[in-house]
Amino acid sequence: MAGLTLRNVHKSFGKVKVIHGIDMEVENGEFIVIVGPSGCGKSTLLRMIAGLENVSDGDVLIDNLKVNDKEPMDRNIAMVFQNYALYPHMSVFNNMAYGLKIAGLPKSEIAERVRQGAMMLELDGLLDRKPRELSGGQRQRVAMGRAIVRQPAVFLFDEPLSNLDAKLRIQMRLEIKSLQQRLGTTSLFVTHDQIEAMTLADRMVVMNEGVAEQIGSPLDVFQKPETIFAAEFIGSPAMNIIKAISDGQSVKLENGTILKSLTQFNGEIWAGLRPEDLIPDKKGKIIMQIKMVEPIGASTILHGTLKNSDTQIVSMVQGLFNPRDRQPEMSFSISPEAIHLFNRDTGKRIDN
Ligand SMILES: Nc1ncnc2c1ncn2[C@@H]1O[C@H](COP(=O)(O)OP(=O)(O)O)[C@@H](O)[C@H]1O
Numbered sequence: 555m556a557g558l559t560l561r562n563v564h565k566s567f568g569k570v571k572v573i574h575g576i577d578m579e580v581e582n583g584e585f586i587v588i589v590g591p592s593g594c595g596k597s598t599l600l601r602m603i604a605g606l607e608n609v610s611d612g613d614v615l616i617d618n619l620k621v622n623d624k625e626p627m628d629r630n631i632a633m634v635f636q637n638y639a640l641y642p643h644m645s646v647f648n649n650m651a652y653g654l655k656i657a658g659l660p661k662s663e664i665a666e667r668v669r670q671g672a673m674m675l676e677l678d679g680l681l682d683r684k685p686r687e688l689s690g691g692q693r694q695r696v697a698m699g700r701a702i703v704r705q706p707a708v709f710l711f712d713e714p715l716s717n718l719d720a721k722l723r724i725q726m727r728l729e730i731k732s733l734q735q736r737l738g739t740t741s742l743f744v745t746h747d748q749i750e751a752m753t754l755a756d757r758m759v760v761m762n763e764g765v766a767e768q769i770g771s772p773l774d775v776f777q778k779p780e781t782i783f784a785a786e787f788i789g790s791p792a793m794n795i796i797k798a799i800s801d802g803q804s805v806k807l808e809n810g811t812i813l814k815s816l817t818q819f820n821g822e823i824w825a826g827l828r829p830e831d832l833i834p835d836k837k838g839k840i841i842m843q844i845k846m847v848e849p850i851g852a853s854t855i856l857h858g859t860l861k862n863s864d865t866q867i868v869s870m871v872q873g874l875f876n877p878r879d880r881q882p883e884m885s886f887s888i889s890p891e892a893i894h895l896f897n898r899d900t901g902k903r904i905d906n
């Protein structure tokens with residue numbers, strides 16, 4: 555059964571088109587992450603599902619019921635925002651209880667739901683405090699608690715971790731994931747952070763300028779990006795995208811280096827090489843002039859250019875290099891299966 559369905563959803567603000575027809579079927583209990591750069595329309599999409607923006611064209615269905623014309627309160631959803639949006643003058647208890655009071659639930663039921671939610675989020679000792687008496691992580695937990703007590707059909711999260719420092723963000727990420735697994739509530743989570751997306755998602759939607767570029771499991775998207783955009787956006791350091799050409803037999807870089815054989819395409823191509831797939835190899839054909847060395851702990855990132863070319867390239871090698879021991883030149887090889895190819899006209903993947 556579908557927890558949430560989007561059918562050809564469009565959004566315009568006046569004459570400006572922001573969402574260009576998104577289709578999505580979210581299964582009951584699934585955790586979907588929408589990931590894309592700032593301004594690509596993630597919040598707008600979420601706000602249309604929540605009923606905070608009207609849909610310009612297309613349908614939104616929750617639990618198989620069309621909700622386009624329903625008020626936010628009647629959609630059986632709960633939303634968690636980046637800025638928490640807690641009521642500053644209310645205690646934690648009242649912040650969590652507020653929506654239930656408005657919905658007219660009996661007092662005893664409200665108290666029980668808040669008690670259970672607070673226990674689940676380890677907020678039970680803090681119910682009398684005001685938001686200003688809480689840490690950032692605790693405030694974020696109250697915002698989550700307020701969503702949980704509603705027992706909605708769908709959770710909507712809009713970058714809920716972006717205001718937290720790096721360490722807390724990772725901790726809260728794990729908490730949200732385990733909470734969602736325990737509750738089994740269909741969830742849609744928006745972020746610009748591709749690592750957050752990879753770690754949280756059952757499936758992710760890579761979004762770019764109001765279009766869903768690819769929908770798939772994190773592994774699918776990483777191993778088989780369908781477009782140049784998805785290829786560059788997912789993975790860190792980002793995939794190298796290098797000009798190449800196919801003559802109907804093999805793919806060559808501009809400096810003549812043959813990358814792999816390819817018979818089903820003739821013409822200009824982008825070759826995508828992940829930095830970690832470039833393996834140091836004295837006999838390797840990809841020769842890099844090293845310009846900068848970045849040790850990051852368990853591995854080292856090397857920045858440079860391809861020999862006899864001004865094409866920039868990045869590789870990531872295992873182990874810690876001392877930047878002072880930098881060699882001017884290093885050669886690499888890459889397994890043919892690790893080379894991604896994209897049509898230069900359409901930006902679409904060429905399967906081979
Ligand atoms: N109320 C609005 N009126 C006009 N333009 C808007 C409005 N809300 C958002 N936009 C525009 O829609 C685009 C997508 O915004 P948004 O959904 O907030 O992106 P994201 O959440 O991915 O950063 C942006 O170009 C933004 O300026």
Ligand SMILES: [Mg+2]
Pocket residue numbers: 596597598
């Ligand atoms: Mg946003």
